[in-house]
Amino acid sequence: MDYISFFSGIGCGVCLSISLLALKKYFGGVKEAAKTIKKFASNAEYKLVLVVRTDLGMSKGKIGAQCGHAAVGAYEKALKKDPEGLKTWQLTGQAKVALKTDSVEEIKQIADNAKKMGLITSMIRDAGRTQIAPNSITVLGVGPAPKDIVDKVTGHLKLL
Template sequence: MDLNLSFFTGLSCGVIIGISLFALKQYFGSFSKAAKTVQKFSSNSEYKLVLVVRTDLNMSKGKIAAQCGHAAVGAFEKALKRDPESLKVWQMTGQAKIALKTDSVDEIKQIAENAKKIGLITSLIRDAGRTQIAPNSITVLGVGPAPKDVVDRVTGHLKLL
């Protein structure tokens, strides 16, 4: 009888220890993933999402707001799949969004290319052409969310909208 009791006591302790170790690995593993994200960009700065708006299209304020919304949602969806750790950091630190302007389709394409080269998420928005803008026109580029200093490498030269 003592042998059976000892066996089941040992088995129970082993299961509890195993579950505890698994839980600790999961808990601390999530922290190491977040740390890897910051290391990916070699930055400790705050996170932001930049929306680069083309001003040469002469969009109304409402149209700009709608296009920025498309870019923000697009960037969010891509971040959810490609870089959920950065997305979580951005969400937990105020979800900063900055609107900047450019007056050139060539510049917005170059910014998108440069951002992709350094591993930033981009969301390039093309208008459907149902209202003010010609179909397939590039209107807004979302860059990030990512550390401010990293995003500024490709958008720091632009002025606020």
């Protein structure tokens, strides 16, 4: 009967080792895991806001495509500029909110304010192959970043 306990112990040790290696790979090490856990303890909600220009008369499909461009652009910038914040956003549900504005001036002002606050922005300009004039600003991505900071530059806008 002792050999059953011995092999059970070895099996548990192997499973624990594999689990720790997977966690290390996923979190980038114990220190990184501790940082991530610490962030969750701060209850910081992260989100990505997509500010859509409604004055252009884009179809729903066009808006969806432009929002996709903005989300991918924001993700790529966050990967380089704020990988820790990006990971927090990914691990907390990847919240995305679409808001609307009806002027190019306002979308530019929001982008300027966001940049001044150190937020990631992704300004999308259309190529002009379908519905929109070439080089038209269609969507602005702001974040991902803590919700309270993003709200300082986009909190006045209404949902799309």
